[in-house]
Amino acid sequence: MEYINEININEAVIHILDSNGEEPILNEYSLELDEDIYFFLHKHLEKCFKDDELKYGKFNPERNIVKEVSQDYLTGVDNNLVNLSKELARQLFIIMKGNVNIPSGDLIIVSLTTDQGPMVGILKMDYVKNFTHEVQFIDQKIGIGIVPQAAGLPGSGQRIQKAAFIKPIIEEDKYNLMILDKQKGSKEDEFGANYFINTFLGASIVTNERDMTKTFVKAAENWTRENVTNDAGRAEEIRTAIKTKLKEEDSINIDEFSAELFNDHPQAKEEFSTYIKQQGLQEEVAVDKTWVEKKLKRVRLNIDKQIDLYINEETYHDPSKFEIQRNGDGTINLIVKNVINYIEK
Structure with a gap:
């Protein structure tokens, strides 16, 4: 297997895919990659590339939006990552709206340079429940409680469930994607399994060494x-x-x-x-x-x-x-x- 050992993030965009809404909330700007954000993304990317469940994949021959727009970006036909990311977010949101068991989350699209060549990374960041403090003034006194935050992103120490890394398509290559697709629970296994690979990516798994x-x-x-x-x-x-x-x-x-x-x-x-x-x-x-x-x-x-x-x-x-x-x-x-x-x- 080809292991990714060097990762450089060129650009990243985040979108909100809340299936309770009628439309995805699409970003018009790239993320500001300050030290903290760069570290956060880099740690998640490292974990994905080192995950034992990361597999090879190959796009199916049929027409597929994810394949087409990602290749346009990687080959320089359209080098606007925001446009690419918005199209990917729309496609995934349509699938999510058709299946209530697919969890809401944020979608992060990243442009990468690696020791195995350029890639487009897709990270589906399912929401995790976090907690924070809440300060209230009651009868002129301070009251501090703990409240849940339902839309927290997985921390850099946690593992995400679904990710894909797309390479430029070269016909003789045995694979053009690296895919991480973990199933979290029985409901997803029964009703939503393989939506990420089959429906969204339009790809098939290729067995590797x-x-x-x-x-x-x-x-x-x-x-x-x-x-x-x-x-x-x-x-x-x-x-x-x-x-x-x-x-x-x-x-x-x-x-x-x-x-x-x-x-x-x-x-x-x-x-x-x-x-x-x-x-x-x-x-x-x-x-x-x-x-x-x-x-x-x-x-x-x-x-x-x-x-x-x-x-x-x-x-x-x-x-x-x-x-x-x-x-x-x-x-x-x-x-x-x-x-x-x-x-x-």
């Missing part, structure tokens, strides 16, 4: 939990083999890897391979090395549903600090060694 790697790791762990329940030694061998393969190989052939794991157990070999493929994977899994490095930095173990153990990868593989002893009966001993100091949390 990180998606494949995450799916493979999750599927392999689920299979191990379900099928190797009373043999901790064998489960440890499988998990170690998976991690070794992820670190050493750029791609994993599911059938070949299954044969390596279960050479003497044809039924397990077939069941493992079939189960992994049933999760939507093809026979060859491209490995996202950046995600693997991040994922394997720490080993998290839940032992007999009674003990949680968190170990960094270096310590896990250091025999002077941590050791796995096989008892020969399917059980293992996990030994923490040479402890100099410890604290309770």
Whole structure:
């Protein structure tokens, strides 16, 4: 996956999309990007680009307003971000008015320069309930209360649910969007799911290396939990083999890897391979090395549903600090060694 590491905000515009109103409240001016506003937007953009649920997308071939106006901006046909943002806000507001379960919020459109090229960013900032003080004068005395603010924006420490980052369309590119589309609740899942991708963006998700790697790791762990329940030694061998393969190989052939794991157990070999493929994977899994490095930095173990153990990868593989002893009966001993100091949390 192509990771975005450098972000520069050129310009930004905000609009109000309150579905209780008849029309969106459209801004005629760009935001003044002072230090606080720039930091606020930059933090949200960083979180979006680093989010594990960020996916590749590609515009569908059919005519779509979002695709057309964003490409006009990115190619210089119309370089007015305010005009672009107003058109995007109108399109999203029409969809919101047709579905009462889509939450109101502000729409922020940003012009970005990144290490992967120029982009138009779309951030849907669903309102969050904040609280502030209220000062009243009662009988010539000051009374201070707390009142809710229903239209607060998510803080820089919070994650937004829906965002898109649009690149200039180049036919041979495998993707032209990066999309974050999280579902918040059962009502949205049932009635409003995928409105952001399908209806608003007019796009389809494109599977990338990180998606494949995450799916493979999750599927392999689920299979191990379900099928190797009373043999901790064998489960440890499988998990170690998976991690070794992820670190050493750029791609994993599911059938070949299954044969390596279960050479003497044809039924397990077939069941493992079939189960992994049933999760939507093809026979060859491209490995996202950046995600693997991040994922394997720490080993998290839940032992007999009674003990949680968190170990960094270096310590896990250091025999002077941590050791796995096989008892020969399917059980293992996990030994923490040479402890100099410890604290309770």
